[in-house]
Amino acid sequence: MKRIQQLTQDIIELTFLIEQNYPELYQYLDEIPDTIPSSEHPSMDAKNLSNYLHSLKELLKHHLETHVE
Helix, strand or coil: CHHHHHHHHHHHHHHHHHHHHCHHHHCCHHHCHHHCCCCCCCCCCHHHHHHHHHHHHHHHHHHHHHCCC
């Protein structure tokens, strides 16, 4: 259970960072494929949360690499 709690906390923190520092990305968070369940009753297990966290990190990484300030 601790792994799920830690992943959830990491997702919250990264989402907050994106919202505060990269508001132009925040609009795309709903479009990340990992947020769209492929089954009627999806389970939120460590694997799904880990995949979503990875997607968020990749979104931010791509943004930072392609948008020079």
